[in-house]
Amino acid sequence: MPSPDEAIHPVATGRAAQTVAAHEAPTADGNGLVFYSGWFCPFVARTWLALEEKGIPYQYKEVNPYKKEPEFLAISPKGLVPAIKWHDKPLHESLVICDFLEEAYPGTPSLYPKDPYDRAQLRISIDTVSKSFLPAFFRLLQSQEPEKQAQALEEVYDALRKWSAPLVGPFYFGEQFTLADIALAPWVARFYIVEQHRNFRASAVGDKFVKWCEAVRARESFKSILSEEKYYEEIYARYLKDEAMSEAAKATRAGRTIP
Known part of the structure; x- marks a missing residue:
């Protein structure tokens, strides 16, 4: 029997929908960062905040993690959001991704204090x-x-x-x-x-x-x-x-x- 959560509203709304619309196309900077998101998820919001704070180009892709689709499981083995692909390399777990973004984009605003x-x-x-x-x-x-x-x-x-x-x-x-x-x-x-x-x-x-x-x-x-x-x-x-x-x-x- 399908999970009732599979019927979750399929797309972001409000201000989030505007942000999604600005990031639907593949990135033009060559890094190919793809952000696999669920608009509703607080763990996703951590990574999304980091991306927005640092001004990193990304392509947004909405995922319903309850459906456990094979294509997404290849990126996030547990089927959980958030996940990213960077130069075709997959990475998942919200705080791990935030740490990665900090190290991979040193020229952007830091998410860490200096001390x-x-x-x-x-x-x-x-x-x-x-x-x-x-x-x-x-x-x-x-x-x-x-x-x-x-x-x-x-x-x-x-x-x-x-x-x-x-x-x-x-x-x-x-x-x-x-x-x-x-x-x-x-x-x-x-x-x-x-x-x-x-x-x-x-x-x-x-x-x-x-x-x-x-x-x-x-x-x-x-x-x-x-x-x-x-x-x-x-x-x-x-x-x-x-x-x-x-x-x-x-x-x-x-x-x-x-x-």
Whole structure:
């Protein structure tokens, strides 16, 4: 039986649709970077933000990862987005791709602070997002019992308080927008879902975090990759009922690490 997620809205909308339209043609710079995306995916948004921030030419290709089409599986063996092809070489995993873009395009704006200590802090911040925030966030979305929702909400707050403790403002390391921001920023566009349905409040994390969210929302790269909210709501309605069939949802349901 096909997954209900296969029927996801097939294309980006709103500002994101305009960005897609600007990147439909093959690149003219000879690098042949192809960005395999799912407009709806927060992990995709990390890579998309990096591409836009660095101003790297890319060709956008929309993929429905739930269909597991053989052509895409040859690029991303797990069938997950995002993925890229660069000089016909495939690469997948959002943060791995962001690191690659940083090294492959040294003449573009850096996503890393210059100070080596700050770079180490950046890696710690990403670890907090990956190991603490994301598992708690998906448990918050998918839990059906009020007591489990309340527990997951506190875990989300704890993770975000830990993440934001070193936050300088407006972004993680001050004025520079870095991978520390990019690793978490896509969920800012999804907080309204847990605000409406799970009592999440950014103010419970702290004033610094609220101001960071505001700065992220005002960032042009962030605004340029957003689709209309109603299409996100269709997707997250399945998470809220614990019916989503994404790999993250299945891992959360089974108590496994999010892939």
